[in-house]
Amino acid sequence: MSWIDIGHIDDIPLRGARVLKTPAGCVAVFRTAENEAFAASDRCPHKGGPLSEGIVHGQSVTCPLHNWVFDLNTGAAQGADEGQIATYPLRLEAGRILIDGASVGQRSAA
Amino acid sequence: MAQNPNPRQLMQSLPWQRSEKMTKKLIIIGAGMAAGRMLEHLYDAGKDWDVTLFNGEPRGTYNRIMLSPVLSGDKTYAEIETHDADWYAENGVTCRFGEHVVAVDRAAQTVTADNGDVLGYDKLVFATGSNPFIIPLPGHDLEGVIAYRDLEDTERMMSLTEGQKAVVIGGGLLGLEAAAGMAARGVDVTVVHIMGHLMERQLDEAAGYLLRKALVDKGITVKCAANSKEITGENGHVKALMLDDGTELPCDLLVMAVGIRPSTQLGKDTGLAVGRGIHVDDQMLTSDENILAIGECVEHDGAVFGLVAPLFDQAKVAAATLDGTAAQFVQKEISTKLKVTGCDLFSAGDFEGGEGTEDIIFRDPARGVYKRLVIRDDKIIGVVMYGDTADGSWFFGLMKDGTDIAEMRDTLIFGPAYQGGSAVDPLSAVAALPDDAEICGCNGVCKGTIVEAIQGGAQDLPSLKASTKASASCGTCTGLVEQLLEVTLGDEYAAPEAQTVCGCTDLSHEDLRLLIKSKELKSQPAVWQELGWNTPNGCHTCRPAVNFYLLADWPVEYQDDPQSRFVNERKHANIQKDGTFSVVPRMWGGITNATELRAIADAADKYNVPTVKVTGGQRIDLLGVKGEDLPYIWNDLNKAGMVSGHAYSKGLRTVKTCVGSDHCRFGTQDSTGLGIKLERALWGSWTPHKVKLAVSGCPRNCAEATCKDVGVICVDSGYQVSVGGAAGMDLKETEHLAAVATEEEALELSIAFIQLYREHAKYLDRAYKWVAKVGLDWVKERVVDDLENRRALVERFELSQSIYRKDPWAEEAENAAKYAPIADLTLEAAE
Ligand code: SRM
Ligand SMILES: Cc1cc2nc3c(=O)[nH]c(=O)nc-3n(C[C@H](O)[C@H](O)[C@H](O)COP(=O)(O)OP(=O)(O)OC[C@H]3O[C@@H](n4cnc5c(N)ncnc54)[C@H](O)[C@@H]3O)c2cc1C
Ligand code: SF4
Ligand code: FES
Numbered sequence: 001m002s003w004i005d006i007g008h009i010d011d012i013p014l015r016g017a018r019v020l021k022t023p024a025g026c027v028a029v030f031r032t033a034e035n036e037a038f039a040a041s042d043r044c045p046h047k048g049g050p051l052s053e054g055i056v057h058g059q060s061v062t063c064p065l066h067n068w069v070f071d072l073n074t075g076a077a078q079g080a081d082e083g084q085i086a087t088y089p090l091r092l093e094a095g096r097i098l099i100d101g102a103s104v105g106q107r108s109a110a
Numbered sequence: 111m112a113q114n115p116n117p118r119q120l121m122q123s124l125p126w127q128r129s130e131k132m133t134k135k136l137i138i139i140g141a142g143m144a145a146g147r148m149l150e151h152l153y154d155a156g157k158d159w160d161v162t163l164f165n166g167e168p169r170g171t172y173n174r175i176m177l178s179p180v181l182s183g184d185k186t187y188a189e190i191e192t193h194d195a196d197w198y199a200e201n202g203v204t205c206r207f208g209e210h211v212v213a214v215d216r217a218a219q220t221v222t223a224d225n226g227d228v229l230g231y232d233k234l235v236f237a238t239g240s241n242p243f244i245i246p247l248p249g250h251d252l253e254g255v256i257a258y259r260d261l262e263d264t265e266r267m268m269s270l271t272e273g274q275k276a277v278v279i280g281g282g283l284l285g286l287e288a289a290a291g292m293a294a295r296g297v298d299v300t301v302v303h304i305m306g307h308l309m310e311r312q313l314d315e316a317a318g319y320l321l322r323k324a325l326v327d328k329g330i331t332v333k334c335a336a337n338s339k340e341i342t343g344e345n346g347h348v349k350a351l352m353l354d355d356g357t358e359l360p361c362d363l364l365v366m367a368v369g370i371r372p373s374t375q376l377g378k379d380t381g382l383a384v385g386r387g388i389h390v391d392d393q394m395l396t397s398d399e400n401i402l403a404i405g406e407c408v409e410h411d412g413a414v415f416g417l418v419a420p421l422f423d424q425a426k427v428a429a430a431t432l433d434g435t436a437a438q439f440v441q442k443e444i445s446t447k448l449k450v451t452g453c454d455l456f457s458a459g460d461f462e463g464g465e466g467t468e469d470i471i472f473r474d475p476a477r478g479v480y481k482r483l484v485i486r487d488d489k490i491i492g493v494v495m496y497g498d499t500a501d502g503s504w505f506f507g508l509m510k511d512g513t514d515i516a517e518m519r520d521t522l523i524f525g526p527a528y529q530g531g532s533a534v535d536p537l538s539a540v541a542a543l544p545d546d547a548e549i550c551g552c553n554g555v556c557k558g559t560i561v562e563a564i565q566g567g568a569q570d571l572p573s574l575k576a577s578t579k580a581s582a583s584c585g586t587c588t589g590l591v592e593q594l595l596e597v598t599l600g601d602e603y604a605a606p607e608a609q610t611v612c613g614c615t616d617l618s619h620e621d622l623r624l625l626i627k628s629k630e631l632k633s634q635p636a637v638w639q640e641l642g643w644n645t646p647n648g649c650h651t652c653r654p655a656v657n658f659y660l661l662a663d664w665p666v667e668y669q670d671d672p673q674s675r676f677v678n679e680r681k682h683a684n685i686q687k688d689g690t691f692s693v694v695p696r697m698w699g700g701i702t703n704a705t706e707l708r709a710i711a712d713a714a715d716k717y718n719v720p721t722v723k724v725t726g727g728q729r730i731d732l733l734g735v736k737g738e739d740l741p742y743i744w745n746d747l748n749k750a751g752m753v754s755g756h757a758y759s760k761g762l763r764t765v766k767t768c769v770g771s772d773h774c775r776f777g778t779q780d781s782t783g784l785g786i787k788l789e790r791a792l793w794g795s796w797t798p799h800k801v802k803l804a805v806s807g808c809p810r811n812c813a814e815a816t817c818k819d820v821g822v823i824c825v826d827s828g829y830q831v832s833v834g835g836a837a838g839m840d841l842k843e844t845e846h847l848a849a850v851a852t853e854e855e856a857l858e859l860s861i862a863f864i865q866l867y868r869e870h871a872k873y874l875d876r877a878y879k880w881v882a883k884v885g886l887d888w889v890k891e892r893v894v895d896d897l898e899n900r901r902a903l904v905e906r907f908e909l910s911q912s913i914y915r916k917d918p919w920a921e922e923a924e925n926a927a928k929y930a931p932i933a934d935l936t937l938e939a940a941e
Contacts, residue, residue: 006933015647015673018932029932033647050689053677053737055650062650064677064685069650080601106935 003091003098004106009037010095017052017061023105027088028052029097030072032059037097038072039090045083133160135230136432137221139211139376140164140237144405144421146171146193148235151429153201159432161203162229164221167260168208170198175418175552175583177264178449181291186882187261214380216398233432236377236388236396236403240370240416245279249341254348255364258288263365268885270363272296277351277361279338281308283448285367286325290450293330300331300359302338302351312446312457316473316480317496324453324478333357372407372414387414392438394428404428410439418552418583419444445506445551447499454495456502459509460484461492472523481523488516501525503590507547540593549590552583560591564598571595612651614643619655619872626659632667634660634674648674655873658760658796662868665910670796678758681929682918683740691740692733694757695747696793699767699785699805700728709750717743727764727802729755741926744919753793753917760874761796762803765789766814770807770824777807779824784853785813788822788860794915795907798871798880801864816844819877820860825849829856833863833889834881842878845886848894862893862903869906 012018012031019042020027026042028051036059042052049065059072069078070085077083089100136159138145145163152159163170171193179185198205206223213222220228242257244250256263267288270276274297278289281303289299301308307318308325322332339354341364350360372387383389383397387409394402404424406415415421423439430437445458461484472481477497483505484492490509495502504526508515515522526542543549545558555578568574574591575582581591595603609618617625622641631637637656638647648656657674672680683691695710710730714722720734735743744754756762765788768774770781785805792801804815805822815821817837821844823830828851835844847863850856866889871880881889893900922929 004935006935011932013673013928018928021931021934021936023936026931047687048689050685050737053681053685053689055653055676056673057649057653058646060649065687067650101935104935 002101002106004101006097006099008095009035009092009097012037015056017054017056019050019052020099020104024103026050026052027099027104028061029090029099030056030061032056032072037090037092039088039099040070040072040075041085041087043085044068045077045085046081051085133158134232135159136161136233136235137211137229137231138163138235138237139221140166140239140373140405140407141169141171141193141205141207142237142239142405143171143174143192143418144239144425145235145237147422147425148237148404148429149193149201149203151426152432155429155433155435157433161201163198163203163205163207164209164211164223165205165207166210167262169261170194170205170207172261173583174260175449177258177261178287178291180261181264181267181288182294182451183883184451188882211376214376214401216380216401219400232400234401235428235432236382236401236407237405238373238376238407240372240406242366243369243371244366245338245368247338247341249343249348250366252341252343252348253346254343254362255341255366258284258365258367259370265885267292267297267363267365268295269887270295270297271888271891273298274362275360276300276363276365277302277359278365278367279351280367280369281305281332281334282311282367282369283309283446285365286321286453287449288365288367289330290325290328290453293328294451299329300333300361301325302336302353302359303332303334304337306335308332308334309448309455309457312494313455313496314461314482314494316482317455317457317494320478320480320496321448321453321455325450328452370406370416372409374407377403377407385409390424390439392427392440393431394424394439395431402428402431411441413441417444417446419554422553442554443506443510445493445502447502447551454497454499456493456495456499456506458502458506459490459492461494467491470519470523483523485515488514488519490515500589503547503549503551503587504543506551507544510548540590541597549594550578550580550583550587553579555580557594560594561598564595569595569599569603611655612649614645614648614652615641617641622656623659623663623870623872626656626663632660632664634671650676658798658873661796662910665913670914679760681737681740682744682754682756682758682922683735684758686734688734690734690736692731692757693735693740693743693747694725694729694731694755695752696755696789697729697752698789699765699782701767701782701786702729705750706752709747709752713743713746716746725757727755727757728766729757729764731757738930741923741929745923748917748920748923754919756793759796760799761794762789762792762801764802765792766802766804766818768805768807768812770805774807776810777824778826779807779829779853781805781807781813781822781824784822784824784829784856787853787857791857791861791911792864794917795864795868795911796914797864797868798873799876801867801877803860817842818844820844820863822856822860828852831856831859831863834878834886836876836878838876840878845881847886847890858900858904859893861907862900863889865903865907865910866892868910869903 006020015033017028017030020029027039028042030038042050044051044063046068049063051061053064054061060069062069068081075085075087088103091098141163173190173192176190210224211221212224220230222228242259256266276292276297276299278285278301281301289301293299307315308321325332337354340352342350348364350358352358374384374388377388378384388396388403388407390396390403390408390410394404396403405421427437427439448455467484467486470483479497482494483490489512493505543557547557549557559578560580563578568577574580581588610616611619631640653674657671660668661670677685683693717735717739719732723731725731765785767782767785771777771779788803801819803820804813804818806813806815807824815823817835821832830849831847832844833847836842867877
């Protein structure tokens with residue numbers, strides 16, 4: 001895998017998210033209350049809501065438009081809703097967030 | 111040519127003359143639950159009656175059994191009214207509410223009203239209900255000694271304020287509902303019961319004990335085996351109840367709930383056969399063939415009645431009798447439930463036991479669950495359940511049908527889910543019920559009828575209530591009805607949200623607010639930990655509520671958490687369906703000027719704003735701004751002196767004004783000026799739901815002040831402040847709070863009202879919903895009558911505003927970086 005440094009975990013608010021622009025489209029990078037980081041598609045499969053604007057709770061995020069809830073580990077919609085968002089491999093090293101470039105359409109590593 | 115008809119003949123052939131001759135006159139005495147139901151059946155059958163309906167109470171039929179939820183604040187009177195003015199008008203009923211019938215002349219077939227009117231009838235129905243029994247203790251006629259029967263009694267109890275004292279005599283169904291309802295309002299309640307355990311007519315000792323424990327946990331003092339001796343007073347008002355062992359129980363209100371007596375005096379005076387109640391036969395006819403009687407005032411085959419299920423059956427039979435169709439009233443077994451939150455009990459049949467009977471008992475002390483079945487000859491003859499009553503209707507069905515239980519004896523007590531080896535699932539239990547299992551005891555609706563209605567299109571609770579009456583009376587079967595919806599509709603059914611805040615906790619909003627205050631919880635982790643949340647940090651439903659409660663209760667100690675807010679409040683703009691945002695700068699009181707308009711125009715150009723719209727709130731909306739541009743457009747607007755309009759917040763939105771005395775020939779005061787002062791005082795504050803105000807310069811009300819959360823109408827003598835209006839999903843006119851002479855008072859009053867709302871309302875309850883729950887009088891006592899409290903409220907609001915009266919746009923403009931992507935890999939790729 002080709003790991004690309006996209007920033008520091010402190011650049012993202014606790015229980016919040018930031019957007020990462022990639023050749024494969026916008027990716028939401030989440031930070032949980034426990035300082036875990038997750039990367040997933042920023043587009044809700046329901047009606048395209050920006051998941052990076054949602055409320056982050058536990059290891060889940062709630063879409064800001066109509067409250068679908070996604071598990072950030074699997075990308076699967078929770079409860080009665082059916083849907084799936086892409087998730088992307090991500091690593092934390094000494095506070096730096098590294099994402100797998102290949103998975104988001106990046107051809108050569110930086 | 112025929113000769114001209116003479117005018118008399120013409121008159122006689124006019125249609126209304128004809129119909130008057132054919133339509134029979136029906137007079138009903140009493141518009142209680144029995145009469146209301148009878149009228150429905152009568153009109154369903156389509157017969158034409160000229161009905162006159164008398165009622166001693168100054169209103170039509172309402173769901174009397176739901177007075178307890180009104181008392182506890184879970185429902186409003188409007189929600190329990192079953193027949194409103196429109197209904198009576200549509201069906202052509204002549205209503206004489208607030209009027210008593212004082213005499214009946216059977217020979218002349220007339221009744222006399224208390225104002226002396228004499229009206230003729232073809233058929234007469236007694237539906238006079240019953241009177242609460244008042245023990246003739248010394249002092250029983252003091253002011254402040256009441257029964258529990260009607261809306262007036264309920265309102266009297268609701269007028270008690272936190273910390274006041276009430277004594278309830280009677281530990282039966284009514285007494286306990288009264289006690290729990292008042293306790294829910296913070297009243298200090300003592301129940302005095304003459305027997306050894308509570309509800310002894312419905313419960314055995316073990317269940318009575320569990321019930322008592324649950325009530326004591328709610329803060330209610332319970333005295334069993336206690337004999338009342340005397341009520342003492344002061345200046346004509348009740349002061350205390352004395353027991354015969356010398357105990358003195360001080361109280362501001364004394365409620366006697368010791369039983370009812372059929373209201374038969376008028377029946378006796380009329381010369382009808384009367385025993386304990388007015389005698390009726392199986393057709394509900396009294397000893398006079400033109401007079402029927404239904405409801406709690408009757409005696410049928412030696413029995414009198416005190417629960418609605420049999421009354422509804424009687425109502426149906428009476429309607430049929432009036433119609434000339436055959437029908438027969440048959441007495442049935444009835445079951446009892448108590449409508450007190452957290453005290454689930456169910457009782458039916460004979461539980462005294464005795465010779466030839468056996469008991470099957472299940473206890474789970476840790477969960478406070480107790481179930482007992484009384485069996486004779488392999489049939490259930492009695493059921494008592496406490497704590498977990500889900501299987502009550504199933505047992506009751508087996509009991510009524512006399513089902514032989516020998517085969518399932520070993521697993522019987524575990525309920526239907528365990529019969530036939532199926533899995534333990536409440537839904538499978540409901541699915542297993544036979545079609546004739548009774549689900550709604552009050553209205554005698556069985557499973558088959560409900561399922562049929564669901565399949566016929568009634569796919570949610572309200573429409574099922576409307577079409578089958580299931581769960582439309584006391585509401586305790588609501589859970590079962592919902593399960594039937596779920597079983598029948600499968601995934602198509604979206605269950606309504608439970609009363610708890612969300613799935614993360616079993617607490618209601620009300621309890622959550624109380625606990626945050628009483629346990630002095632000042633951070634989110636404290637709430638999760640101390641109150642036993644079952645998720646690490648809540649969810650999108652509870653976290654915004656908890657964040658609001660914490661910042662409203664501890665403005666100084668707690669720091670607002672943007673990550674616990676919906677995107678709009680975090681981004682200080684309204685998210686659009688395409689992910690862009692709308693930006694609304696504040697225009698104080700609707701006043702703007704050329705500089706501001708120019709800045710808005712420049713911003714619209716600079717940020718390619720696709721739509722510029724004048725809002726319904728007297729300001730301008732820039733729609734379609736990109737998220738990352740937000741800090742920059744705010745910065746530009748800030749430079750022209752404009753701040754956030756909070757068009758996105760559960761907080762102060764706008765204060766609409768009209769031009770007022772500055773320009774208008776009718777204006778009495780400076781409505782624009784007061785509007786601006788209000789907006790300057792209130793802006794930036796967070797509230798349970800959005801708050802909108804308006805100030806009109808005269809009663810022509812051009813600012814539409816009477817549909818706002820707070821509305822001020824200027825008059826010559828000052829300012830009329832009214833509250834609790836809305837014009838969104840519900841249309842509600844404001845209610846008058848107070849008239850004041852000066853602008854300062856109008857400001858203070860509005861602020862105090864909003865602070866009271868901030869301190870007490872449930873998150874996402876608009877002000878009108880909250881006022882409906884607590885009652886306008888409760889609000890008035892705190893913000894109008896009690897000047898000291900009004901000032902304290904204003905002070906607490908000001909303390910909070912010292913932190914929140916700030917422009918979030920100005921603060922966020924410094925955090926512009928946060929609004930941009932964390933990184934842009936598309937650029938790197940291009941490099
Ligand atoms: C912009 C505006 C419509 C307009 O073009 O005029 C508007 C726009 C929205 N309203 Fe409104 N309301 C607007 C005036 C009103 C009014 C009229 C008024 O205030 O005089 C009402 C009825 C009065 C009232 O509130 O009682 C109104 C009753 C609602 C409701 C129903 C509230 C209720 O309690 O029943 C909602 C839904 C909600 O809040 O839950 C709502 C919700 C919304 C939302 C925020 C929906 C949403 O969550 O995205 C809309 C945002 C649009 C956007 O993207 O900007 N809007 N909305 C108005 C902004 C006024 C302002 O300057 O702040
Ligand atoms: C607080 C409370 C809770 C209850 N909870 C339950 C429950 O959970 N389950 C249950 O099954 N039952 C419950 N009940 C009992 C139930 O409400 C009654 O059985 C039912 O309302 C009786 O109906 P009715 O029509 O016979 O009499 P009512 O509803 O009492 O109506 C009689 C009406 O007649 C009027 N009237 C009397 N005399 C005259 C006259 N001379 N002229 C004109 N009008 C007259 C009275 O003003 C009254 O409005 C409860 C009762 C109360 C008070
Ligand atoms: S009325 Fe409905 S569509 Fe129109 S702005 Fe208000 S919420 Fe949006
Ligand atoms: S767009 Fe995400 S829930 Fe509708």
